[in-house]
Amino acid sequence: MRNACSVTPQSLRERKKLRTRREIRDAAYRLFAEQGFEATRIDRIAAEANVSTSTFFRYFPTKEDLVLSEDTPARPLSVELAARPVDEPVLTAVRHAIHACVVSAEREPGALERARQRMELIASVPSVRDRLPEAMARPGEDLAESLAARIGRPVDSLETRVLVGAVLGAFREALLHWAGVEPEADARALTDRTIDTLARHLSA
Amino acid sequence: MRNACSVTPQSLRERKKLRTRREIRDAAYRLFAEQGFEATRIDRIAAEANVSTSTFFRYFPTKEDLVLSEDTPARPLSVELAARPVDEPVLTAVRHAIHACVVSAEREPGALERARQRMELIASVPSVRDRLPEAMARPGEDLAESLAARIGRPVDSLETRVLVGAVLGAFREALLHWAGVEPEADARALTDRTIDTLARHLSA
DNA sequence: TTGCCAAATGATAGTGACTCCCAGAAGAGC
DNA sequence: GCTCTTCTGGGAGTCACTATCATTTGGCAA
CATH class of the missing domain: 1.10.357.10 (Tetracycline Repressor, domain 2)
Known part of the structure; x- marks a missing residue:
């Protein structure tokens, strides 16, 4: 909010949030590679990333956003x-x-x-x-x-x-x-x- | 299958199918006008059209197809x-x-x-x-x-x-x-x- | 008319993405 | 250390959509 320029966010909370986001996405891509996008259920992704499904949806509003929320060209x-x-x-x-x-x-x-x-x-x-x-x-x-x-x-x-x-x-x-x-x-x-x-x- | 040119399809089955399709769509548009698209549940549309929800999905694969399956310009x-x-x-x-x-x-x-x-x-x-x-x-x-x-x-x-x-x-x-x-x-x-x-x- | 086959329907029981809500844990600031 | 806010987990619920199977109904020929 107040300092958007820093490369690494300052507060522990911010760092943890970024880390969780990355972990969820990494877990998802890992599972996608194994069994494909559609066959991978969200609760499985959440488990692989060690978060609850509730938390998953707090980070990604839909399953598709896992892929699409990265920067578009x-x-x-x-x-x-x-x-x-x-x-x-x-x-x-x-x-x-x-x-x-x-x-x-x-x-x-x-x-x-x-x-x-x-x-x-x-x-x-x-x-x-x-x-x-x-x-x-x-x-x-x-x-x-x-x-x-x-x-x-x-x-x-x-x-x-x-x-x-x-x-x-x-x-x-x-x-x-x-x-x-x-x-x-x-x-x-x-x-x-x-x-x-x-x-x-x-x-x- | 054999005569696609006729304006009104010949067999009773075909006519009934066309009629059911029209009834479902009409019922849907009626409810959409009353309460909006998202607030209208599919089982409600089916009931309004006097068919089961199973039958609804046999005619329209998704709710959106009610609107989109009509001829696009x-x-x-x-x-x-x-x-x-x-x-x-x-x-x-x-x-x-x-x-x-x-x-x-x-x-x-x-x-x-x-x-x-x-x-x-x-x-x-x-x-x-x-x-x-x-x-x-x-x-x-x-x-x-x-x-x-x-x-x-x-x-x-x-x-x-x-x-x-x-x-x-x-x-x-x-x-x-x-x-x-x-x-x-x-x-x-x-x-x-x-x-x-x-x-x-x-x-x- | 009768009877048989194929197609259409309805009921039921699922599945899975997504939402709401609430109680508890954990970081931030004092 | 103690609050205050934010984040998390769990559970119950919603709804679009699928799969299956028994029943009905139109099509057609004997």
Whole structure:
């Protein structure tokens, strides 16, 4: 509340909460790997993480949130997008923003491949995949503000919403495609193909 | 099975099934209007429609399907789209196809406004709204085939999926926007604004 | 009309995610 | 040390949804 900048939270309570959250998620992923997402019951996850099922639901409102509550790529995207000049065309800005996201993700080794594996899980479980748009919706608000400023329209205007919908929709499909691809695939090349497709076929 | 063209199905069984389906849905919408979607329990709907809850689930796999299983505007869209010349640019084809959908919907008086009210319900209930992309996904397959042919790429290619995602994403936002608008609003004008936005801001 | 088969229905007993509530434990501040 | 707040565990309950089986009902031919 008062100091959100510190890397490690100060109070013992905060540290314990973070630890519990991590333990629950780790336990869940361990069980998912063994028996799959749907076959893993929540009380089993709670037991594996040494908490009660009540506590589980205090940390994760739904089972799907175990997977979806991690940072969605759409959030860093909107951050990078805000850093681009406002007079840049939308697609150019998006292209460079995504490239910047990839670069920043590559700084931590293995992070990109871990993100891809998570997308693989998301793509393979229907109930999770169906909630992907919802998960992208909140970071999508940042995207909306950024795009609204860029096209000079209110955030809630049809124009802004449509543009956000199109970008997120394209982005979502690109991510799902990324999930079904070999680990070595170049994320930058995929990005360029995505943007180029939009640019080529969605113009007057 | 053998004669899918007849307007009224021949056998008594088929007619009864259709009638039961309609009765369940009517009962549901009646109760939704009284007490809202979430507050209406399925056994109550079944009782109101004079069937057992078992039978309810034989007709509608989920509660949300009561609302979502009706024809989505995206289906006629893909049909109209198939009627457009293949060498037409994507956005031009989509624009004319949607116009054609609106025109065909207007033939039956009140149909358009009823569709808008249904969107209002969809937009207002989170669990239903979240499943809208999923509901658009099946007609989206038709859209994918149509667009794939148009851009000369396989249906499962990144290019096709991205394009479908963008169009459906934009379309979805436009529909949700439509839900929050006065009944007199011109659907054609909304369509044009949507397409124009894509054309203006998503080009190289 | 009769009788047989297939399909549709209803009743019942589950399952599992998720909620509510309350009593007790544990960290924070004095 | 003593309060005050926050976090936790346990238990009872809700509700969408599934599985099974006996009964009914429409379809069809003898």
